Amino acid sequence: MNRLLTLLFALGLLAGPTFGLTADNPSDPAPAEYTFRFVAGDDMFYIPWNGNGEELDRLLACIAQNKAAITEGSVPVLVDGYCTSQPSEAENLALAKTRSNRVKTEMILRGGLTEECFTTKNHADKGNFVTVRLVIPATPSEAELAARRAAEKAEAERLEAAKRAEEERLAAERAAAEERRRAEEEARRAAEEAAAAAAAPAAEEPEESECCAMGLDLRANLLRWATLTPDLGLEWHISDRWSLGVGGSWTSWSWNNKQRRYALWEVAPEVRYYMGKARRGYLGLMFKTGAFNYKFSETGRQGDLLGGGLTGGYILPLGKRLSLDFSLGLGYLNADYEKYTVIDGVRVRHGSETRDWWGPVHAGITLKWNLF
Structure with a gap:
């Protein structure tokens, strides 16, 4: 027993200078590195021995002050175990490992740490002790804090400027894309309008040739033909809007042993102006002259007529060369005639009369044939 106490005392004297390097005055702040001594050849952690209690x-x-940072991983706990009292390196490393675990157990049980908080290394040199180091970041000075804040502010301003520049670039790209889209849309509309304009004359050519193309038309008023009055006329298109025409009718019928009679001739020149894009409607001016002999009762009437008026109508195409002309004329007619009776086949005059007429002077459903 005396030998054991003597050995322990000697080891304490040898360890004293080394321990003084890590254990500061109790009033000083806890150091970042802590050293725990072990008896040579022993793996037990004697806390009260050789200043281990104060170091612990x-x-x-220190662990209590930095526990949050330690558990988060920002302050690592480095544990190094050392052993040189065994005959082989493997045995030294095994004993150093056991000693490290002894110290870590105290930090786990009394400090509330976990195994994940430690980084452990074991060594077969230097002596018989375990060191624990806490890598605590140094508290920055006011100048360093100011420099850091200035750098953070400069970085924030740089990021904000870069963000504004990127937004301006994207806005410029969107504006350019919108401008290109409008230009393409305008070009497309212009192309469509040009194509429509180029196609329009071709589409209107049949209408011009059917309705009022320059040339000569042969006309026949079907209403006159329906009353057994042959009617024919010509119309000359002197331009794409104006035309000159003339129509004539003639008939002579008698029945009931010449007691009844229907005879007529008329000539009606006319000038027309065609309107509209298709030139199907028109307005015109007509002059009419002729003679008649009507006897539908005991008294007959024979004389001359003269007059004219305004005409208007609409052309309905039936094909490339045929069309129907629906027309109506309003104006004035004067009829100067004699009344007569027929006695033994001889006309006997019974006086004369003159009549004036204001109203319809022409009506027609005329078939037109474009000759050339």
């Missing part, structure tokens, strides 16, 4: 108190106080 400082370590636990």
Whole structure:
């Protein structure tokens, strides 16, 4: 027993200078590195021996101050175990590992740490002890804080400027894309309008040739033909809007042993102006002259007529060369005639009369044939 106490005392004297390097005055702040001594050849952690208790108190106080940072991983806990009292390196490493675990157990049980908080290394040199180091970031000075804040502000301003520049670039690209889209749309509309304009004359050519193309038309008023009055006329298109025409009718019928009679001739020149894009409607001016002999009762009437008026109508195409002309004329007619009776086949005059007429002077459903 005396030999054991003597050995322990000697080891304490040898360890004293080394321990003084890591254990500061109790009033000083806890150091970042802590050293725990072990008896050579023994793996037990004797806390009250050789200042281990005071060192452990400082370590636990430091852990308490930095526990949140330690558990988050921002303050690593480095544990290094050392052993040189065994005959082989493997045995030294095994004993160093056991000693490291002894110290870590105290930090787990009394400091509330976990195995994930430690980084452990074991060594077969230097002596018989375990060191614990906490890598605590140094508290920055006011100048360093100011420099850091200035750098963070400059970085924030740089990022904001880069963001504004990117937004301006995207806005410029969108504006350019919108401008290109409008230009393409305008070009497309212009192309469509040009194509429509180029196609329009071709589409209107049949209408011009059917309705009022320059040339000569042969006309026949079907209403006159329906009353057994042959009617024919010509119309000359002197331009794409104006035309000159003339129509004539003639008939002579008698029945009931010449007691009844229907005879007529008329000549009606006319000038027309065609309107509209298709030139199907028109307005015109007509002059009419002729003679008649009507006897539908005991008294007959024979004389001359003269007059004219305004005409208007609409052309309905039936094909490339045929069309129907629906027309109506309003104006004035004067009829100067004699009344007569027929006695033994001889006309006997019974006076004369003159009549004036204001109203319809022409009506027609005329078939037109474009000759050339």
